[in-house]
Amino acid sequence: MSVLVRATCAALTLALLASDPARADAQQRLPSDSLAIARRWSGWFLTGHADSLAATATPDFLADMGGVDGLRDAQGMVAQRAGLAMRVIEERFVWRNGRRQYWRTMEMTNFPEPFVMRFVMLESGRLAGLGLGPLSAVPAADSGGPVIKP
Secondary structure, eight states, rough: OOOOHHHHHHHHHHHHHOOOHHHHTTTTOOOTTTHHHHHHHHHHHTTTTTHHHHHHHHHHHHHHHHHHHHHHHHHHHHHTTTTEEEEEEEEEEEEEETEEHHHHHHHHTEEEEEEEEEEHHHOTTTTEEEEEGGGOOOOOOEEEEOOOOO
């Protein structure tokens, strides 16, 4: 293969990678206080402050949740089925579907296995997604970050 053909292929590959929105999202950095933000969201969720969470959420996410009432329903479901958080087992940031997520794994009063609360955080520090459920049902991460053990 000639040098010109190789250079053209390399340039085309770089152009395609640069135009891939998922890859662009994966390269975005989180705010420097992202751990503090995620811990604040966790506290608000676990203590019933749906309106505070909603104030940090993107319009699309809030609409998908059914507004503040949808967030309240999710909070009530967790409280009813899993109970109260007894202790944090670990915290971590991971990449999933090209976006950064904060995962908080907890021991709950009424749940037989660790429970995971997952928040999608944008570069702007806005809440763009929420996942809740048992550790055994957590979807695979694209890649993980360091584990934070309290």
